[in-house]
Amino acid sequence: MKTPPAATPLYYLGLMSGTSLDGIDVALISIEPSAPPRLVATHAEPMPDALHSALLALCHAEQTSFAELAFAEDAFCKLQAQAVKALLNKQGLSPDNICAIGSHGQTVEHAPSGHHGGPAYTLQLDNPSLLAELTGCTVVADFRRRDLAAGGQAAPLAPAFHQALFGRHTHEQLILNLGGFANVTWMPRDTYQPVMGFDTGPANVLLDAWFAEHQTGRFDQSGAWAASGKIDHALLSRLLAEPFFHQPPPRSTGRELFHLAWLKQQLTGKEAPADVQATLAELTVISITQGIEQLLPERPSVTLITCGGGAHNSYLMARLAHHLPSATLTSPSAYGWPEDWIEAGAFAWLAHQRLHLKPGNLPSVTGAQGYRVLGGIYAP
Numbered sequence: 001m002k003t004p005p006a007a008t009p010l011y012y013l014g015l016m017s018g019t020s021l022d023g024i025d026v027a028l029i030s031i032e033p034s035a036p037p038r039l040v041a042t043h044a045e046p047m048p049d050a051l052h053s054a055l056l057a058l059c060h061a062e063q064t065s066f067a068e069l070a071f072a073e074d075a076f077c078k079l080q081a082q083a084v085k086a087l088l089n090k091q092g093l094s095p096d097n098i099c100a101i102g103s104h105g106q107t108v109e110h111a112p113s114g115h116h117g118g119p120a121y122t123l124q125l126d127n128p129s130l131l132a133e134l135t136g137c138t139v140v141a142d143f144r145r146r147d148l149a150a151g152g153q154a155a156p157l158a159p160a161f162h163q164a165l166f167g168r169h170t171h172e173q174l175i176l177n178l179g180g181f182a183n184v185t186w187m188p189r190d191t192y193q194p195v196m197g198f199d200t201g202p203a204n205v206l207l208d209a210w211f212a213e214h215q216t217g218r219f220d221q222s223g224a225w226a227a228s229g230k231i232d233h234a235l236l237s238r239l240l241a242e243p244f245f246h247q248p249p250p251r252s253t254g255r256e257l258f259h260l261a262w263l264k265q266q267l268t269g270k271e272a273p274a275d276v277q278a279t280l281a282e283l284t285v286i287s288i289t290q291g292i293e294q295l296l297p298e299r300p301s302v303t304l305i306t307c308g309g310g311a312h313n314s315y316l317m318a319r320l321a322h323h324l325p326s327a328t329l330t331s332p333s334a335y336g337w338p339e340d341w342i343e344a345g346a347f348a349w350l351a352h353q354r355l356h357l358k359p360g361n362l363p364s365v366t367g368a369q370g371y372r373v374l375g376g377i378y379a380p
């Protein structure tokens, strides 16, 4: 009997540049029938300082010009193309081997409830036409706005991918992303119960901003500076009074709400900077544990899969373990997915969903009126 030819793996690329603005992550994944998506290769393209500053300025700009937007978008898109080429070269692949690239774009503003009674919007800088031209690949982009049009928050989108990746098990599973912002996904053991998820608030965004203001570098390596400070409980209570932390899901947030000026409004000016850093780490952890309690008030023993850059912050992880004694903290590496690649993988998977006309959102998470096929296709 002849051995059937090995099925050609269906390769997708996911491009993610998150709210931390630390760089562009590229994940090459393969999708084969009846198996969870597999991570094949990765590449991280660091964000040059000039682009980092330009994007950060746009995130907090009260006014900007079309020329500035176009300049940043063009530089961002060219960096994405460079990142794609680096990964393809590393793997000896050509654009023909790639079914599609899923491009998240760079979020510069997220206002799912609008501003001052205006329409809801979410804005990701992206130029999928140029990316298709520069890479020779089909590009899928603009994933969030269809969910928003259907009445959803447009975020978080990763929970649908978490479900495809980790599957349902006989125990309760939580997936926690610790990026600039934190979002949690709950996969109940009972498959009749919907997957839930929402943004819990800032994860690293304030830690990074406060660190950059007082120390050298973009982030607090392993949380060493935070660990050197003392938690200021009065400040923590003032920060936790923010209404976002008490909103029921669906909810999502961004830099429009949580930024340095928001923090400074609550400071007396007498705090030692390291104590503020320790308090910000505690704010991240307490807002996450309160969010988890909203989902699971009885605090059952759960497996908590932690991903995103914050999983490398050992101080943050120790505080999380302290406040969640009945949870087993684990890494997604056990599933073949190191913590840093889940989000980029999610956008590769979302591109696959789009090409196959399958939904990308979970209405139980975003609050959309129904399942929707997300994103637009840009042929090479």
Ligand SMILES: Nc1ncnc2c1ncn2[C@@H]1O[C@H](COP(=O)(O)OP(=O)(O)OP(=O)(O)O)[C@@H](O)[C@H]1O
Pocket (backbone or CB within 6 Å): 017, 018, 019, 020, 021, 022, 177, 178, 179, 180, 181, 182, 204, 207, 208, 218, 219, 220, 221, 222, 223, 307, 308, 309, 310, 312, 313, 314, 343
């Ligand atoms: N070794 C480390 N020690 C401490 N913090 C770290 C370490 N490595 C990464 N981080 C933190 O993780 C952040 C980057 O995380 P990640 O790349 O997951 O964010 P993102 O994808 O940009 O954000 P989001 O998920 O909100 O879109 C850094 O800005 C830093 O704060």
Ligand SMILES: CC(=O)N[C@H]1[C@@H]2OC[C@@H](O2)[C@@H](O)[C@@H]1O[C@H](C)C(=O)O
Pocket (backbone or CB within 6 Å): 018, 019, 107, 110, 122, 154, 155, 156, 157, 158, 159, 177, 179, 180, 181, 182, 183, 199, 252, 253, 254, 343
């Ligand atoms: C608007 C936006 O870009 N939101 C991001 C951000 O970063 C984390 C959290 O806030 C999450 O809601 C989302 O990203 C991931 C990829 C998501 O949609 O699941």
